[in-house]
Amino acid sequence: MVWPAAIWLIVFFVLPLVVVVLYSFLTPSTIYQAGGPFTLANYARVTDETYTSILERSVIIAIVTTLISVVTGYPLAFFIATRPKATRNVFLLLVVVPFWTNFLVRTYAIAFVITDNGLINTILVSYLHLIDQPLRMMYTPFAVFVGLVYGYLPFMVLPIYTSIEKFNFRLVEAAHDLGANDLRAFLRVMLPVTLPGVLAGCILVFIPALGAYVTPDLLGGAKALMVGNQIKDFVFSTTGKPFGSALSLTMMLIVVVALLLYYRFADREA
Amino acid sequence: MAELTLARQETPAIDNAKLQSDLAVRRIGKIGLSIIPWVAYLFLWVPIIVLIVFSFNSSRTNAVWENFTLDWYAGLFRGGVLGGDAKLSTTELLKAVQNSLIIGIAAMIISTVLGTTVALGMERFTFRGRRALDLLLYLPVVIPEITMGLSLNIFFSATFRNLNTQTGARFSLSLVTVIIGHVVFCMPFVAIVVRARLNGMNRNLEEAARDLGADEWQTFRRVTLPLLMPGILAGALLALTLSLDDFVVTLFTNGPGSTTLPLFVQGLIKFGVNPSINAISTIIVCVSMGLVLFSLILQRNRT
Amino acid sequence: MSSKFNQRFLLLSLFAAILAVLVVGRPTQHTSAQAATAAPTSSMVMTAVATMPLKNGKPQELHVYNYTTYIADDTISNFEKLYNVKVTYDTYTSMDELYSKIQGGNPGYDIIVPADYTVSQLIKANLLEPLNLDNIPNFKKNADSKFQNPPYDPGNKYSVAYQWGTIGLGYNSKKISRELNSWGDLFDPAFKGRVALLKNGRETIATFLIYLGKDPNSTKPEDLAAVKDLILKNKANIAAFHDSDGQTKVAKGELDLISDWSGDFFQVMADPANKDLGLKYVIPKEGAVLWTDNLTIPKGAPNKALAELFINYIYDAQVGASISNYTQYGSPNKAAIDQKMIDADALANPALYPPADVAKKLALLGDIGDAQAAYDQVWAEIVAGVSQ
Numbered sequence: 001m002v003w004p005a006a007i008w009l010i011v012f013f014v015l016p017l018v019v020v021v022l023y024s025f026l027t028p029s030t031i032y033q034a035g036g037p038f039t040l041a042n043y044a045r046v047t048d049e050t051y052t053s054i055l056e057r058s059v060i061i062a063i064v065t066t067l068i069s070v071v072t073g074y075p076l077a078f079f080i081a082t083r084p085k086a087t088r089n090v091f092l093l094l095v096v097v098p099f100w101t102n103f104l105v106r107t108y109a110i111a112f113v114i115t116d117n118g119l120i121n122t123i124l125v126s127y128l129h130l131i132d133q134p135l136r137m138m139y140t141p142f143a144v145f146v147g148l149v150y151g152y153l154p155f156m157v158l159p160i161y162t163s164i165e166k167f168n169f170r171l172v173e174a175a176h177d178l179g180a181n182d183l184r185a186f187l188r189v190m191l192p193v194t195l196p197g198v199l200a201g202c203i204l205v206f207i208p209a210l211g212a213y214v215t216p217d218l219l220g221g222a223k224a225l226m227v228g229n230q231i232k233d234f235v236f237s238t239t240g241k242p243f244g245s246a247l248s249l250t251m252m253l254i255v256v257v258a259l260l261l262y263y264r265f266a267d268r269e270a
Numbered sequence: 271m272a273e274l275t276l277a278r279q280e281t282p283a284i285d286n287a288k289l290q291s292d293l294a295v296r297r298i299g300k301i302g303l304s305i306i307p308w309v310a311y312l313f314l315w316v317p318i319i320v321l322i323v324f325s326f327n328s329s330r331t332n333a334v335w336e337n338f339t340l341d342w343y344a345g346l347f348r349g350g351v352l353g354g355d356a357k358l359s360t361t362e363l364l365k366a367v368q369n370s371l372i373i374g375i376a377a378m379i380i381s382t383v384l385g386t387t388v389a390l391g392m393e394r395f396t397f398r399g400r401r402a403l404d405l406l407l408y409l410p411v412v413i414p415e416i417t418m419g420l421s422l423n424i425f426f427s428a429t430f431r432n433l434n435t436q437t438g439a440r441f442s443l444s445l446v447t448v449i450i451g452h453v454v455f456c457m458p459f460v461a462i463v464v465r466a467r468l469n470g471m472n473r474n475l476e477e478a479a480r481d482l483g484a485d486e487w488q489t490f491r492r493v494t495l496p497l498l499m500p501g502i503l504a505g506a507l508l509a510l511t512l513s514l515d516d517f518v519v520t521l522f523t524n525g526p527g528s529t530t531l532p533l534f535v536q537g538l539i540k541f542g543v544n545p546s547i548n549a550i551s552t553i554i555v556c557v558s559m560g561l562v563l564f565s566l567i568l569q570r571n572r573t
Numbered sequence: 574m575s576s577k578f579n580q581r582f583l584l585l586s587l588f589a590a591i592l593a594v595l596v597v598g599r600p601t602q603h604t605s606a607q608a609a610t611a612a613p614t615s616s617m618v619m620t621a622v623a624t625m626p627l628k629n630g631k632p633q634e635l636h637v638y639n640y641t642t643y644i645a646d647d648t649i650s651n652f653e654k655l656y657n658v659k660v661t662y663d664t665y666t667s668m669d670e671l672y673s674k675i676q677g678g679n680p681g682y683d684i685i686v687p688a689d690y691t692v693s694q695l696i697k698a699n700l701l702e703p704l705n706l707d708n709i710p711n712f713k714k715n716a717d718s719k720f721q722n723p724p725y726d727p728g729n730k731y732s733v734a735y736q737w738g739t740i741g742l743g744y745n746s747k748k749i750s751r752e753l754n755s756w757g758d759l760f761d762p763a764f765k766g767r768v769a770l771l772k773n774g775r776e777t778i779a780t781f782l783i784y785l786g787k788d789p790n791s792t793k794p795e796d797l798a799a800v801k802d803l804i805l806k807n808k809a810n811i812a813a814f815h816d817s818d819g820q821t822k823v824a825k826g827e828l829d830l831i832s833d834w835s836g837d838f839f840q841v842m843a844d845p846a847n848k849d850l851g852l853k854y855v856i857p858k859e860g861a862v863l864w865t866d867n868l869t870i871p872k873g874a875p876n877k878a879l880a881e882l883f884i885n886y887i888y889d890a891q892v893g894a895s896i897s898n899y900t901q902y903g904s905p906n907k908a909a910i911d912q913k914m915i916d917a918d919a920l921a922n923p924a925l926y927p928p929a930d931v932a933k934k935l936a937l938l939g940d941i942g943d944a945q946a947a948y949d950q951v952w953a954e955i956v957a958g959v960s961q
Binding site for chain 2: 005076203210
């Protein structure tokens with residue numbers, strides 16, 4: 001019963017990853033894509049500052065994106081979960097529907113708003129006359145943050161919403177009775193109980209943000225190079241496939257660490 | 271007079287300072303909770319609305335409203351070049367749409383079949399390697415797309431190189447490789463949705479059917495499958511949407527003539543010289559919303 | 574559950590899956606036999622409208638893989654109509670992308686358009702089909718002698734020139750008031766964050782090797798390091814690396830100054846909507862890279878004969894002129910120039926058709942062999958360093 005799916009995944013998912021691991025130990029070659037001898041040179045090169053700095057930056061960008069998503073997503077989820085049942089689905093839809101449109105289209109929409117003669121700058125410069133020169137937002141790390149949060153916010157909102165929906169608000173009442181104010185009630189009661197949803201949202205945002213390619217490519221320019229862009233450049237270059245493989249596996253290592261952390265924390269909560 | 275001195279329970283003095291600070295916290299919380307959601311909704315919708323509005327703008331450069339016009343939409347149907355490159359023409363656009371649909375439907379069918387079977391197997395049976403399969407099913411969901419794209423690209427080119435030199439056949443990157451890649455990440459999502467549905471299903475109905483003399487196959491066909499159908503359809507629709515939307519995996523697995531709509535849009539973003547891209551985007555947005563509404567209606571009718 | 578149930582279910586779903594693949598999937602499987610059944614005989618003369626014979630009842634197909642913005646709007650459709658064939662036209666934005674796609678084995682293209690230095694790599698790697706010049710009579714007839722028997726492909730065994738051009742400075746003179754004439758202008762602090770460089774490792778490194786007065790084909794590590802230091806010292810200026818869409822960004826006002834291919838920038842200058850923008854293109858005084866892109870047939874092309882016909886079609890004087898007039902690149906088609914089919918302003922433009930004194934300072938890119946890996950590495954470090 002499960003064999004068709006299992007075989008498909010093994011052949012087209014596990015096997016390619018094995019090939020990638022293999023490639024990461026091969027020597028680059030101009031004529032063929034890669035060949036023997038087996039070498040650790042690619043991994044040695046990954047430790048070079050050029051690449052570790054980009055990995056570092058990608059991790060930081062992913063973490064910041066996750067934090068912004070939590071801070072924005074939790075209140076949003078709380079808001080939706082506390083609407084009357086009739087309207088709740090509408091508000092939920094309003095979050096999800098933008099997500100159902102094409103990712104490229106949404107990225108272009110952001111570009112359209114923040115570019116030098118885009119919406120924001122046109123309003124600030126031509127209509128409100130608040131500033132003379134347009135605000136440089138495009139091709140900056142700021143643009144990448146905006147694009148990433150924009151793309152992944154629903155991933156954060158939905159799990160948190162699920163958690164909050166199941167939350168028993170009587171617990172908060174009890175906390176109030178015991179003298180806690182709203183902040184304490186939230187931190188000591190609500191947050192811990194809804195934490196599984198928050199953690200699920202975090203991992204669902206962190207991983208794609210870490211490996212993001214389209215957003216930094218279209219919005220970030222040269223200044224927001226992330227590891228995903230580097231990997232793509234290497235794969236589509238003359239001698240870069242082995243090193244691209246090594247770099248990709250190094251990034252995967254970070255993903256695995258994040259997942260392990262997630263399971264460690266999620267288990268404690270359960 | 272002997273007075274009973276009752277121990278007077280002192281009501282705690284109202285700590286005014288704490289009360290004030292608590293009220294302040296509540297007020298701040300209320301403000302935050304009322305502002306942030308609306309800011310978030312604006313943030314989510316304004317870019318899309320702006321995109322749609324300016325698809326009707328007669329000005330070629332961004333964001334300065336001139337006149338209302340349907341020219342850009344007309345241009346899409348008229349034929350001709352849309353951006354700064356001969357490839358960005360309406361014929362190529364239609365080809366890209368066609369490819370996206372072919373890939374999407376094929377990936378949807380295959381991943382729905384595979385995902386449903388694996389979901390049924392996982393939920394209804396115990397077998398060796400069940401845990402391993404569970405893990406295997408979640409991996410394509412959590413792995414970054416770029417890694418999946420890279421691995422498929424390297425795998426296909428290495429495999430084809432060997433196959434081509436050993437047999438005479440010429441395999442190459444094409445629609446098929448794109449479909450294969452899409453199924454890899456669509457199928458686990460279908461499995462998740464169907465499993466959730468299976469979990470919530472009432473097994474009594476199936477038992478009742480068996481009590482009435484139906485064999486396994488009949489039970490499945492007449493009872494299980496119809497009950498499962500909303501989940502299967504939801505999963506299928508999810509697979510279709512994911513496939514239509516995909517960019518990264520397609521970028522790494524496509525070959526001659528297998529450009530998809532997202533790839534075309536990306537070309538237009540780079541070389542677009544007029545709001546045709548806004549027009550195309552608006553159409554895409556409307557179609558996506560239509561699909562979502564359709565799926566909701568389906569689910570509403572069945573539950 | 575019983576095994577009989579299992580089997581039935583399994584069979585049914587396997588059947589459904591296979592059916593889906595067969596019905597909807599379309600594997601591309603070409604064998605050399607198919608190529609042989611393509612019909613045309615050796616000499617096809619352009620003037621006679623000869624429709625190509627149908628194969629299996631369908632028009633023959635040609636798969637072209639070319640640079641973006643590198644062909645006129647109607648060239649392909651005219652070819653399709655003229656010969657009753659179908660053309661799929663895919664594009665790439667860099668030589669790296671092209672080479673990496675072909676390196677793993679031809680995925681089914683009949684025509685690819687590599688640069689001169691890439692042609693040498695492809696020949697060495699045995700990835701090109703030899704051309705039968707008898708099937709391409711227009712080449713001998715119409716091509717400028719400079720492009721017959723080039724150094725990177727003696728005797729035109731594998732390639733014929735398609736377009737040629739230079740890499741120079743393109744800028745918005747409304748935003749940049751002074752005349753620019755040096756590669757060093759890219760690093761003027763006044764242009765902080767308004768500059769983009771071409772995202773092509775070989776060509777950009779060569780450009781700065783020229784600026785530094787070194788050999789543009791140098792494989793010396795210290796030369797490459799010098800280029801890297803130069804660019805990284807001035808990274809504050811660089812907002813982006815553009816893969817052949819920089820000129821659109823200058824026109825949109827997102828950037829002011831870029832290094833770009835001549836024709837790409839001229840295309841944007843020629844767009845009537847941009848005539849008030851004051852766009853300019855110059856070949857800096859230190860010199861520049863002169864490149865030639867070439868029509869070639871990758872090994873294992875499905876329809877080699879149709880590909881040769883296509884090349885012959887491109888070399889028709891009229892077609893060649895219409896391509897160059899649209900792409901604003903240099904045409905290797907002497908007949909088109911002699912018959913005045915090329916725009917007169919283009920011919921008179923010293924940035925487009927450089928006069929002898931400028932031509933002296935233009936450099937050709939040759940084969941660097943295994944130093945390609947060193948170039949790739951330095952380039953990756955430059956791109957990563959600029960983003961810090």
